[in-house]
Amino acid sequence: NAGVMQNPRHLVRRRGQEARLRCSPMKGHSHVYWYRQLPEEGLKFMVYLQKENIIDESGMPKERFSAEFPKEGPSILRIQQVVRGDSAAYFCASSPKGGNTEAFFGQGTRLTVV
């Protein structure tokens, strides 16, 4: 059973470009969460999605950031017009429906904006 798959592992973008980060949850998991870890800082929750629905986006920056989890395919975190401050590690986690279980994290995508 493959774990949470994130790609790419490393992404370099110039200022003003778009970054697309992909996350395939574990098989059978319908809940996806995105986190951001800025250099030398802790992980911060960004958004929680279920298939075709954004459930909680309380941690998402108000502009330039969006997320989706379509009926088919991976979840996508999209950052438009990237700036240097977007350089960070972005982690995706998934969990099955229901509670009292662990969340499984991917290896992350390290975004560098030059």
Place this chain on the structure above:
Amino acid sequence: DAKTTQPNSMESNEEEPVHLPCNHSTISGTDYIHWYRQLPSQGPEYVIHGLTSNVNNRMASLAIAEDRKSSTLILHRATLRDAAVYYCILRDQRSTDSWGKLQFGAGTQVVVTP
């Protein structure tokens, strides 16, 4: 979710036990105590969780104080691979549909010396 307090760092010798404390004086009756760890350049990894009783698994043990205001993660024999940041996180068991939404603090950096 209630907050937790952990020491910034702890050192241990290889093959010695490590006791990682966590204070959560404002814990509510429905909060589970979760521990995750993050190895360098990797995503967080679930370690253990509990509610009231002490818990053991293949990775660690969790000792929970009788009043639940503190807990201790115990790594029985530290290895070099256990060098990581360990996070103590409270999760409300009533939030069964958002189990992956976690509030990470700064955690405890565990250093293991040969």
